[in-house]
Amino acid sequence: MTDVVETDATPAVDDATSSPVAPDVPQVPTDGFVAARPMEDDVEALFAGDTGVLPFPARRALALVLQRRYVSAAAHPAEWKALLAHQNVLASRCHDLFVELVVDRDYEIAYKRQVREDGLSVPVLLKDEPYKRVETLLMLLARNRFRQEQGAGERTALLDAEELVDYASGFLAQDETNLAARRREIDNAVATLVREHVLTEVATGRYRVEPVVEILLPVERLRELTAWLRDGGAATDAGPDAGADTEAVDEDEETSA
Known part of the structure; x- marks a missing residue:
């Protein structure tokens, strides 16, 4: 009769090289990366019914x-x-x-x-929202001033209200008689460029040219408009393709932020 030797069913563990793993304990990744969690797990609702992530x-x-x-x-x-x-x-x-x-x-x-x-x-x-003729003229002046100051190593380009008025007035028809109406048109154009954040009024009658003018009037567009002015700048439109191409949401009026 052969003797039966009973042994422990639990495998032996070498304490020097391994250790038993406790059940239900999450394991730390060994590749150095932590599993990404969905963004929504970290975002609290900001208002009733908020489902934004x-x-x-x-x-x-x-x-x-x-x-x-x-x-x-x-x-x-x-x-x-x-x-x-x-x-x-x-x-x-x-x-x-x-x-x-x-x-x-x-x-x-x-x-x-x-x-x-x-x-x-x-x-x-x-929607495409072309600038009017006078607005385009003032943008050309602002764009040129911005590039001049950049070339001189200056961080800020400034324009005075009278510079803007004098520049736009230089393109009036020789027989123009309603100067008061034209001045209002120029003032309204300046106000539009301020509202569109192309110009920022830093003091009464003094404006800083914003870098966005480079986006609105890229080099190729600038050449087209310069050629248009050289040819007389027809007063019926703001130049090739009716002015600088811009786009705005239909209701683009800014509220206080």
Whole structure:
């Protein structure tokens, strides 16, 4: 009769090389990476019924981009920082609306434009809003001043109200008699560029030219308008293609931020 030797069913553990694993204890990844968690796990509801998944700074940046002509680091540093931190997801949100988010890190400006694709029929949320003739003239002056100051190593380009008036007045017809009406037209054009954040009034009658003027009037556009002025600048429009191409949400009036 053969003797049966009973042994312990639990395998022996070498304390020097391994240790038993306690059940139900999550294991730490050994590859140096932590599993990503969904963004919505970290976002608290901001209002009743809120189903948004973006944190507040990212939502504010997105809303500001949709509300304004553009967002700049100088005017909205907190929103600019949030926009850069969440650029990919904000761009995706814009794409859902057939809108493109453009971020220019050199000039620290972000703006939107309508997606237009041949063969793709989409609802248009943004509209082309050409500048008027006098507005375009003043933008040309602002653009040239901005480039001059940049070339001289200056960080800020400034224009006085009288410079703007004198420049635009130089393009009046020789037989113009209603000078008061033309002055009102120029004043209204200046007010438009201030409202569009192309100019910022830093003191009474003194304006800072904002970098967005480079976006609104790129080099090729500048050449077209310069040629148009050289040919006399027809008063019936603001130049080739009716002025600087701009886009704005139908209700683009800014509220207090």
